[in-house]
Amino acid sequence: MDSMIKLKKEAIKRAAQVFTPGQDSSVVIASYDDWSQTYEQSLGDGRYRSHIIAAEEVTRMVPKERRQLVRVLDVAAGTGWVGRELHKNGFTNMDALEPSTGMMNILKDSGIYKIKYQELIGVGENTVPQDTYDVVVISGGMGDGHVPVSGIDDMIRFAKPGGLVIIVMRLEFVSTAEVFKDKLEPYMDHLEQEGKWRKEARKVVPNYFLDKDGVVFTYRVQ
Numbered sequence: 238m239d240s241m242i243k244l245k246k247e248a249i250k251r252a253a254q255v256f257t258p259g260q261d262s263s264v265v266i267a268s269y270d271d272w273s274q275t276y277e278q279s280l281g282d283g284r285y286r287s288h289i290i291a292a293e294e295v296t297r298m299v300p301k302e303r304r305q306l307v308r309v310l311d312v313a314a315g316t317g318w319v320g321r322e323l324h325k326n327g328f329t330n331m332d333a334l335e336p337s338t339g340m341m342n343i344l345k346d347s348g349i350y351k352i353k354y355q356e357l358i359g360v361g362e363n364t365v366p367q368d369t370y371d372v373v374v375i376s377g378g379m380g381d382g383h384v385p386v387s388g389i390d391d392m393i394r395f396a397k398p399g400g401l402v403i404i405v406m407r408l409e410f411v412s413t414a415e416v417f418k419d420k421l422e423p424y425m426d427h428l429e430q431e432g433k434w435r436k437e438a439r440k441v442v443p444n445y446f447l448d449k450d451g452v453v454f455t456y457r458v459q
Contacts, residue, residue: 245447247279252446258381258415262357265382266337269315273339276316285446288315291376291405292322294453298401298437299372304328307371310395312358312388313378317344324349334358334365359388367394372401379406379421381414386424393433396458402434404454407445411452425454434458 255268272279299307304327311319314333323331332352335341341355356363373392378384392402411417428434434456445451 241282244279244282245284247275248284249447251276251279256380256382256410256414260382262336262360262382269337270339273316273337273343276340276343277318283444285377286444287377287405287446287451288318288322290442290445290451290453291319291374291403292326294403294405294438294455295323295328295372295374295401296326298403298455299328301327305330308332308369309372309374310334310365310370311350312373312375312392313384314344314350315340315377317347317349319374319376320344320349321347332370357384358391359385363391365391365395368397370396370400372396372403374401374403374405376405377407379404379417380410381416385416386420389424389428393428393458398458400458401437402454402456402458404456405445405451406454408441408450408452425456429456432459 251272255265307330309323309328309331311331311333314320314335317333320331320333331350333344333350334354334356335344336355336357341353344350345353354365373396375384396402411421429436437457438453438455440453442451442453
């Protein structure tokens with residue numbers, strides 16, 4: 238029991254550290270490098286469920302017979318939790334984007350991902366090809382110091398016409414994080430009005446991180 242309490246405290250402390258408002262992305266990446274060796278241990282045992290929620294949504298949206306055929310890009314892939322969950326459900330053609338060296342090293346060890354992009358999105362040029370992926374998924378990568386609103390434009394570019402963009406994030410960040418408050422969902426709606434994508438679902442899910450709710454946005458690129 239003491240070890241569980243200790244891990245919960247570490248999870249809360251580390252999450253607060255990486256999502257502290259106003260940090261430069263280089264500081265956030267360094268924090269993830271430092272956390273990488275204990276990341277899954279501190280967030281395991283149901284304390285953090287974003288990767289499970291994301292994999293469930295991707296699996297729901299992609300028929301079983303297509304799962305070995307579709308090409309998936311896991312954005313802000315961390316240690317590769319989403320990919321491992323997807324692999325259990327028959328997905329085999331997955332690439333990853335993750336800026337942290339520490340996280341990327343663990344992700345590579347899984348052997349699940351084919352192409353690994355160690356870079357940021359939403360901040361200018363990147364090397365990910367456009368119109369390439371059937372599914373672009375981001376789990377837990379939206380927040381202060383993480384992927385900004387402008388990252389959505391990149392994710393749409395990465396996806397093929399007709400492809401999916403699935404965003405899983407902490408619900409409260411939508412209305413409390415300065416980078417997203419009165420910006421994120423209005424921009425999503427603006428892109429839909431422009432014909433860039435079409436909303437398939439928006440749903441609130443419980444126990445995303447401890448007792449915090451999460452939200453799943455599912456869009457189909459036009």
